[in-house]
Amino acid sequence: MEILIQLSVCLVGGLLMSRGAKKLNLPAVTAYLVAGLLLGPYCIGALHLTGVGFSTPEQVSALDLFSQVALGFIAFTIGNEFRLEQLKHMGKQAITIGILQAVVTTALVDIALLALHFINPALISVSSAITLGAIAAATAPAATLMVVRQYKASGPLTKLLLLVVAIDDAVGLVLFSASFGVASALESGTASLMTILVEPLAEIILSLLLGSLAGWVLYRIERYFHSRSKRLSISIGFVLLTVGLSMMEFEAGGIRCGFSLLLVCMMTGTVFCNICSFSEELMGRVDGWTTPLFVLFFVLSGAELNLNILSNPMVLLIGAVYIAARSLGKYAGSYGSCAMTGCSKSITKYLGITLLPQAGVALGMALTAQQLADGEIVRNVVLFSVLVYELVGPALTKRALAAAGEIQAEGRTSARKKNEPKAPLHLDR
Numbered sequence: 001m002e003i004l005i006q007l008s009v010c011l012v013g014g015l016l017m018s019r020g021a022k023k024l025n026l027p028a029v030t031a032y033l034v035a036g037l038l039l040g041p042y043c044i045g046a047l048h049l050t051g052v053g054f055s056t057p058e059q060v061s062a063l064d065l066f067s068q069v070a071l072g073f074i075a076f077t078i079g080n081e082f083r084l085e086q087l088k089h090m091g092k093q094a095i096t097i098g099i100l101q102a103v104v105t106t107a108l109v110d111i112a113l114l115a116l117h118f119i120n121p122a123l124i125s126v127s128s129a130i131t132l133g134a135i136a137a138a139t140a141p142a143a144t145l146m147v148v149r150q151y152k153a154s155g156p157l158t159k160l161l162l163l164v165v166a167i168d169d170a171v172g173l174v175l176f177s178a179s180f181g182v183a184s185a186l187e188s189g190t191a192s193l194m195t196i197l198v199e200p201l202a203e204i205i206l207s208l209l210l211g212s213l214a215g216w217v218l219y220r221i222e223r224y225f226h227s228r229s230k231r232l233s234i235s236i237g238f239v240l241l242t243v244g245l246s247m248m249e250f251e252a253g254g255i256r257c258g259f260s261l262l263l264v265c266m267m268t269g270t271v272f273c274n275i276c277s278f279s280e281e282l283m284g285r286v287d288g289w290t291t292p293l294f295v296l297f298f299v300l301s302g303a304e305l306n307l308n309i310l311s312n313p314m315v316l317l318i319g320a321v322y323i324a325a326r327s328l329g330k331y332a333g334s335y336g337s338c339a340m341t342g343c344s345k346s347i348t349k350y351l352g353i354t355l356l357p358q359a360g361v362a363l364g365m366a367l368t369a370q371q372l373a374d375g376e377i378v379r380n381v382v383l384f385s386v387l388v389y390e391l392v393g394p395a396l397t398k399r400a401l402a403a404a405g406e407i408q409a410e411g412r413t414s415a416r417k418k419n420e421p422k423a424p425l426h427l428d429r
Contacts, residue, residue: 003063005051010299011292013039027394029146029298034391036302045303053303060303070297072243072265073290074142078166079211079269080283090160093341097160098167100337101355102137105329106175109133112325116318124318127183128369128378134179135365135382136326137172140357141165141262143390146294147397149287155406157347161354169262169361170204176365177203187373207246207260211267214242218268219276231278232285242268262361301359305387309380318377319384326385330355346404353400357393359386 014032021031038044038053040060045053054060087094110133117124124132144165148158218238225231246259273279309315331352338348366382369375401407 002051006054006059007063007066007296009052010036010039010296010303014295014299027147027398028150029143029394030391032295032298033302033305036299037305037307039299040303040305040307042307057304057306060300063300066293067297067300068247068261069240069243070290070293071142071261072239072246073286073293074145074297075166075262075265076239076242076269077283077287077290078141078145078162079215079266079271080273080279082163082166082266082270082273084274090156090163093338093343094160094163095167096341097334097337097343097351098164099171100340101164101330101333101352102168102171102175104333104336105326106133106137106179108329108332109136109322109325112321113318116321123314124377125372125374127186127372128374130179131176131183131369131372131378132322132381134172134176135362135369135378136322136329136358137168137175138358138361138365139165139168139172139355140359140361140390140393141169142294142297143357143359143394144354144397146298147394147401151398151401151407153401153406155404156344157350157354157404158401158406160343160347161351164351164355166266168355169260169266172361172365173204173260173263174201176368180365180369183369183372202257203260204263206257207263208267210245210259211242211264212271214238214245214264214268215271216275218272222276222278222282228282228285231282232289235282235286236289238268239265301390304363305390306380306383307387309384309387312380315377315380315384319381319388322381323385323388326358327356350400350404354397356389356396358389362386 014035017031017035017038018028021028021034041054041056043053045055045059047053048055110130113124113129113132114126117126117129144161147153148162218235221238222231222234225234242265243261246261246264249258273283276282334352334355335348338351343351362382363386366379369378372378398407
């Protein structure tokens with residue numbers, strides 16, 4: 001009973017908060033996160049009112065399954081952006097930009113935190129510094145997608161952004177696995193090619209294979225039904241299935257294998273949308289069904305943020321260096337790779353800003369990094385950065401998309417006039 005009341009309060013509270021955010025011209029996702037903070041164990045939850053807010057972090061963690069399911073639907077929706085027509089037009093640019101900006105960000109954060117280590121070794125270890133560098137590559141596809149949806153953003157920058165944030169997670173997974181393998185080796189005194197290279201590559205390949213199979217099977221099953229409601233139900237059921245399968249882990253030939261939830265669900269959406277002729281209409285229905293789930297996801301994400309870290313000067317110092325270096329890396333890496341691949345001036349100028357949000361993927365990496373000797377520092381720094389990025393990142397994304405002319409002014413319809421010809425989509429100058 002108490003869980004149902006908590007979920008209801010989260011949903012209603014988040015939506016009510018979004019009304020206030022609209023008056024301040026802020027994205028709804030920021031309002032949901034603030035609502036989560038207020039309902040969390042460090043604000044209203046501290047009053048220990050039954051069913052109102054979360055009294056302990058454990059109560060928030062007990063609802064992790066909702067967050068996992070929401071991430072699955074987010075990834076499935078992003079997979080819809082990987083249509084062959086778009087990939088033929090901007091696929092090479094998206095892959096190049098996605099890889100380069102992630103690598104540049106990791107390198108700059110590594111340099112900044114290693115410099116901090118050599119200035120004062122007591123602040124942060126080398127292993128934690130290089131691990132945080134890899135975590136810095138990760139972005140927040142959920143927050144980005146919510147901003148795009150809310151403001152019905154459309155244009156070259158928006159399309160490239162959705163491709164890049166999806167690619168970014170795959171690149172970030174490889175960078176983190178390699179960096180964490182090196183960090184663990186530095187602490188134990190042994191290095192293993194298996195943990196540094198083989199296991200992360202196996203995870204990516206297996207995730208893409210499982211997602212491809214799921215997308216093909218979903219299409220074959222959908223063909224047996226003609227009712228829109230039944231097709232919607234099948235789609236929802238299949239996303240739940242892929243989320244469940246992606247949580248499995250196993251060991252084969254001495255290699256510990258698992259799946260990436262984001263990659264599995266994203267590939268499911270990609271394959272399904274490219275082989276199914278009625279996928280666009282169906283995806284529109286899935287989007288409408290998942291809106292309450294996404295609200296809960298962000299409210300719960302806000303409730304998970306630990307405000308106690310704000311009282312730790314060491315975390316604040318390392319966090320400030322991390323945020324400054326990561327922000328510079330995202331912007332400089334995107335700016336340079338966009339210019340190199342011949343993107344328009346508008347995309348080159350604004351893409352980096354839209355890549356600043358950071359949330360769930362980074363928190364998952366930080367949880368793994370807690371195995372390090374000073375892994376608690378890594379976790380707290382990531383928590384601090386997520387607190388900052390999730391509160392200001394969506395607003396910055398909105399402003400960048402608006403400045404690029406891909407969000408129409410308030411009060412105007414996002415649809416084109418029927419008699420107005422649709423302009424061709426070009427990323428080249």
